Amino acid sequence: MSRVLTTTEAINEARRCLNCAKPTCRNGCPIENDIPQFIRALSEGNVGNAYEIISEHSNLPAICGRVCPHERQCESHCVLTKNKHGIEIGSLEMFVADFAHENSLKPIPPSTGKRGKVAVIGSGPAGLTVAGDLAKMNFAVTIFEGQSEPGGVLLFGIPEFRLSKDVVRREITELTDLGVEIKTNMLIGPDFTVDQLFDQGYDAIFMGTGTSLPRTLDIPGKELTGILTATYFLRMVVLADSGKLDNSETLLHTGDNVIVVGAGNVAMDAARTAVRRGAKNVTVVYHKTEAEISCFPSEYEEAIKEGINFNFLKKPLAYLNKKQIRALKNIRQQPSEQDDTVLAGLLVQNITKTADGEFVADGGQEYLPCDCVILAIGQRPAARIVSTTKGIEVDDKGFVITKERPYGMTTRAGVFSSGDVVHGPATVVLAMKESKKVAAGIAQYIDAKKLLEDCEQ
Numbered sequence: 001m002s003r004v005l006t007t008t009e010a011i012n013e014a015r016r017c018l019n020c021a022k023p024t025c026r027n028g029c030p031i032e033n034d035i036p037q038f039i040r041a042l043s044e045g046n047v048g049n050a051y052e053i054i055s056e057h058s059n060l061p062a063i064c065g066r067v068c069p070h071e072r073q074c075e076s077h078c079v080l081t082k083n084k085h086g087i088e089i090g091s092l093e094m095f096v097a098d099f100a101h102e103n104s105l106k107p108i109p110p111s112t113g114k115r116g117k118v119a120v121i122g123s124g125p126a127g128l129t130v131a132g133d134l135a136k137m138n139f140a141v142t143i144f145e146g147q148s149e150p151g152g153v154l155l156f157g158i159p160e161f162r163l164s165k166d167v168v169r170r171e172i173t174e175l176t177d178l179g180v181e182i183k184t185n186m187l188i189g190p191d192f193t194v195d196q197l198f199d200q201g202y203d204a205i206f207m208g209t210g211t212s213l214p215r216t217l218d219i220p221g222k223e224l225t226g227i228l229t230a231t232y233f234l235r236m237v238v239l240a241d242s243g244k245l246d247n248s249e250t251l252l253h254t255g256d257n258v259i260v261v262g263a264g265n266v267a268m269d270a271a272r273t274a275v276r277r278g279a280k281n282v283t284v285v286y287h288k289t290e291a292e293i294s295c296f297p298s299e300y301e302e303a304i305k306e307g308i309n310f311n312f313l314k315k316p317l318a319y320l321n322k323k324q325i326r327a328l329k330n331i332r333q334q335p336s337e338q339d340d341t342v343l344a345g346l347l348v349q350n351i352t353k354t355a356d357g358e359f360v361a362d363g364g365q366e367y368l369p370c371d372c373v374i375l376a377i378g379q380r381p382a383a384r385i386v387s388t389t390k391g392i393e394v395d396d397k398g399f400v401i402t403k404e405r406p407y408g409m410t411t412r413a414g415v416f417s418s419g420d421v422v423h424g425p426a427t428v429v430l431a432m433k434e435s436k437k438v439a440a441g442i443a444q445y446i447d448a449k450k451l452l453e454d455c456e457q
């Protein structure tokens with residue numbers, strides 16, 4: 001995890017860099033940030049130049065500095081990591097971006113907007129990257145965002161304690177300073193279609209709409225009160241924290257026993273947020289073993305430090321209400337009116353891992369008492385745009401199909417896509433990597449389109 005460095009600490013850390021003849025750290029960065037050059041500039045005390053170098057490749061360095069899995073990417077490729085003292089590249093990136101903000105450094109001039117007009121749907125990392133890259137290439141870019149504020153998962157998913165919302169807002173302001181226009185509360189599909197956007201004269205349209213539909217469990221009791229999806233819960237918490245919603249609407253109460261189903265990063269965020277919202281006990285239930293959890297190792301370590309319990313090899317079978325639990329425990333009590341409607345426990349099946357590595361039910365069952373279950377078992381794309389626009393094909397799970405040439409174009413000419421809506425839920429930097437290639441594809445498409453139009457005149 002990145003840490004905040006003082007100027008002296010940052011320069012000293014940068015000076016530890018060996019300036020390798022063949023720098024492998026850069027291979028570990030999905031967007032190929034020029035890590036050796038920015039670290040060299042920083043080691044010489046030239047933070048402005050370091051920011052200029054980073055800005056050539058990244059529109060979101062303060063965010064990447066905080067949430068990228070550096071330990072799996074650039075930092076794991078640093079030769080010094082072999083001696084357990086690799087350069088803290090994430091912390092240096094965060095330092096440079098924060099320094100540039102505090103000192104109002106703006107190395108890149110605003111877009112002239114003369115090269116063409118692009119509509120970007122969605123303002124998560126994918127949309128912001130495409131918008132920023134195209135603005136830098138002098139396209140006029142307008143973002144259409146369905147929510148009341150831009151940022152996507154950066155704003156409404158990743159919790160405040162890992163990524164400050166001020167940092168997200170500030171990095172988005174850097175993009176508007178480049179000339180990107182942002183229109184919020186514009187849900188494309190139901191409110192306004194892709195065809196209507198084309199009618200407004202956009203040369204190309206980009207869809208970076210993410211995966212907003214959370215998966216749920218189709219098991220008995222799913223209608224009980226107290227079952228939430230992680231993305232909904234995290235969004236409610238952001239809205240409550242910003243005063244836009246009453247705290248009671250986050251649907252978790254102080255002293256609750258909470259079960260989180262799933263063991264990815266979203267599950268860790270939901271579990272750690274539940275702790276911060278006053279849950280008494282938080283237990284992560286996962287159907288595989290500790291070795292199979294998909295969250296970043298640092299997230300798992302933090303969750304354990306915060307007292308979150310892990311119950312591996314358990315598969316949810318049914319949500320139980322109070323009456324059913326009383327029957328299981330054989331306790332006689334007058335049933336209250338709520339007993340049929342309120343969640344009181346999760347019935348789970350015990351799973352065993354065989355010698356072949358398969359996960360099979362071993363016949364045993366157990367009930368785990370809880371007041372709230374938060375489901376973090378994956379997300380998939382909504383069909384708002386593809387169901388209202390002809391010609392955009394998706395695969396059998398709803399993910400948008402794109403082409404290699406021009407990179408990122410969907411099966412509808414002029415409509416491009418990338419990010420989670422194409423490759424499935426992944427990371428900020430993967431959405432950025434793909435979106436940078438798509439921005440280049442859009443530029444290529446618009447230039448070719450305009451050239452043909454000129455030839456026809």
Ligand SMILES: Cc1cc2nc3c(=O)[nH]c(=O)nc-3n(C[C@H](O)[C@H](O)[C@H](O)COP(=O)(O)OP(=O)(O)OC[C@H]3O[C@@H](n4cnc5c(N)ncnc54)[C@H](O)[C@@H]3O)c2cc1C
Pocket residue numbers: 067068069121122123124125126127144145146147150151152153154157158159186187188189208209210211212231234265266269384385418419420421425426427428429431
């Ligand atoms: C809780 C959580 C924690 C995470 N933590 C990390 C982390 O620490 N590090 C990391 O690298 N990755 C993390 N990820 C993953 C990462 O955030 C995503 O991979 C990334 O945000 C995907 O970017 P995107 O732009 O494709 O989609 P999103 O960020 O989902 O953005 C899509 C945007 O499109 C908008 N939209 C959707 N439909 C429409 C429409 N029809 N009209 C207008 N607007 C629309 C949405 O409102 C949203 O703003 C996390 C994800 C979650 C859910």
